[in-house]
Amino acid sequence: MSLDAFKNRNIGSQNYVPVNIENYPTSGWDKFKQVVKRGVGKELFVGLWVVLREMLKFKIHTVQYPSEVLPIGPRYRAVHKLLRLLESGNERCIGCGLCEKICVADCIRMDTRVDENSRKEVVEYSINLGRCIFCGYCAEVCPELAIVHGSRYENVSEQRAHFVLKDDMLTPIDFLKQQKEFSGFGALSPNADQLVKKTPLAY
């Protein structure tokens, strides 16, 4: 299935096929008849035949994880990422601390300071994934779309710390080109422009 089809949540426009299900037998005699029919009738052998046929054809129908990975919905809430601004490469996080405040598991911590240009700089940012419940509040509250949920759901490493320090979450500067404008959980809705009321300007 393509990503577009996955993202389409408008019921009715997808090609769903209604499944016809026969009525279940109700009386004892009818139930008995069904069991006998399925047990010694054709149905058992049909199933066995299909398995045998596919085995002989070497056609594999399961996903070959981990060499093959299914695409995941953009609104899936896995391990966080810290994004950069696409044009300048600057870090998006301004250190407002709203994520730290809203986090229900109290698992976000950050250190801020004044940098050389007297701006607020976030020197360290960490999420304790052992406590995070992946609720997505942090991503939703972030005014800069800086902290977002990524799609990395494989939480395997020698150390928990490998996921959660700023360096691990921040888009490396040389990977900036690969960073996509985030459209998942916490992002602006597509019609955001229409919802904004502009401040009148005096000039």
Added chain:
Amino acid sequence: MKLKKEIKFFINDREVIAKSGETILNVARREGFYIPTMCYLEKVNPIASCRLCLVDVEGSKGSILSCQTKPTEGIKVRTDSEYLYKHRQNIMKLYDVNHPLECGVCDKSGACELQNKTLEFGINCQDFSIREPHRQIENWGKIQYDPSLCILCERCVSTCNQAIGDDAIELKFGGYGSAIVLKDKTSQTLECSTCGECIAVCPVGALISTDFKYSSNAWELNKVPSVCTHCSAGCEIDYEIKHSSTLNHDAKIYRVTNNFENSSICGAGRFGFNFANVPNDEQNAKNLKNKKFDEVVNAVKKANTIIFNSHITNEEAFILQKLKEKLKLKLVNHEAYNLQKFLGAFSRSSGETLPNGKIEDVENADQIVVVGSRIIVENPQVRYAMTRAYKKNRAFISYMHPVYEPLLNNIVKQHIRYEVGTEEGVVALLSEALIGQVLKFDLDVGYVSGETNVGEEELARIYQIGKKSKKRILIVGSDIIAHEKRENIARFLGVMQKFSNIKILVVPEELNSFGVAKICQLDEKATGKTVGYNITGDYIISALKDIGHFSVPALNQQEGTIIDINHKVKKLNVAVSFNGQSLNDIANEIFDPIDCREYTIDRTRDIFNVDFDSLENIQIDSQEIEIDCTEMPNEISKLPTFDGTLVYNSRTYLEFNPFSAFDKNGKFNYENNLLIGSEQFATAGKIADGDEVEFEILGEKFKRKFKIDKDMRGVIALNPIFDKNLKAYQLSSSYKFQKVKIVKVAK
């Protein structure tokens, strides 16, 4: 008096009673009615700049400002109505015009009154606009001002002027371009005592502390209520703490705040909090009985004298006293010893154990005389009370000290610079001027006036004002307590307290001089092997980081009590932990089992008969004592003369002792270790600005950089008392003026 009458009136149909002098807002707040305000501050006169506090009065046209209007009998006040809500909403709309949308990086966010009220009145968009002029962020040293965030409420200006007295900032009018500016237009930096109160009272993020800037969001900090330890006022403060960093969980103090609505603190208290101690490397926290600990216990056991100063709690003082009893050693604390002698003579003359002045008496006085104290640094709280007295009652303030103090010019009517060392004569003259002739001998006014350099016209003025004044207070400071003739001076003061309505307020410089003087039996001189407690000795036990042989917790790392200048017992709490042993642990190794206590604060019960946790509102009352005959002051013998160049071992505006001299990164601040003198001093000592100089005081050698201060006068230079080797600090507990020979160090 008619004014004292109570006034009955109604707020939202409920009958309330206003006491004399109360405004509608005061009564409403007391009775639990909510009236929004933005510019109101309890500690200064109503500013009346925000107009949010408008209320309706039935039957009268238009609305009135509740913050400055006193009620009249029977009026019916409404604090909320459709109209008032709209009116307040409009004000908020105006405040929000072009206000930068930068809460995300504003230190005030979360504690911002503009943010709160914008939310309260539901302002979510800006319907009109105005062209924004270019506004520049100003850097005033420890204080930063951002005019684009300023809402021009004028709280900072009023506080600086009416509560502090520095009067260093003002409002520059200019319509939409109005801003807060320095009063001294010739200066780029803020030349004030740097109390930081303007930061505290600013309702928005316009004035912020550059030390604190961007280090934490307000809501992440936890408050630990405690007491400032830098002077004898013992102001109530909150240490605001949080983990040190993402990866270090130990608590750290990020800033100090106070209840700015009705109290003020000084810069030493606000910015000098980073003095938490760490144990020496060899002091293993896990294993109490290690080599280093044996070393300190042995050092105390072998000592003949323990030298200390009054920068300690009552509990620590009590332990030292017990150590003295157990080990038969000497206990030396010059400042507290002098205070004991002073108070002894004082009570034999006055018939009471303690002087009767309180800080509140200063605030309500209409004549104030300060003698022998550089009050602006020795106890800023008393100075703030003087400011309020001047602003409220136009009190007549005479400031008598050898060193000219330019910052007091706003409130002091009489600046009298007496000759160094002649305090005895000065007080004798004052007693004549203030209470008239009650002495047993004839004071040779002409001679004493000549020697002290206190003019007879000046005394006549003090006498004239004294006749008119109902509430008079005489404030005496550390130069009097440390003076050789302290006992005779105390007798003059005791007689004044006894025979007149003048109150006497004694202001020692250190935190807990009254506590130590009450608890310890002190000796005059040290002998043999000495152990220094926070002060130099052969073996030094110290609460100062990186100083001394054995480290003990600093005063923000332990619980304990102190006695302030109002003789009130106050509690210190733990803001930051200390993983090592304290004086109590050392003492427990030495004491008999019956005197051992698990924790230091278990000794609070031994001192005050209540447990530390339930201790509240203990006031040490003055007692009348039986005296056969009042001890009268003796005749004044020849007054000493100090000629040539003098050095004054003094605090600076921000650094009160070595503890306050740690910067925000916990580094000891040497930079300010200058010798500061006037141009006249430079000429007399044949030195120039920036020269390295050497001098010797009572056998201690000092090396300082000389700096000329244009505001200073005379041949007295200030020698700041916060050395790393504690020598100058130690000197500050004796008489602070010393004759020196200044030698220029050849480059």
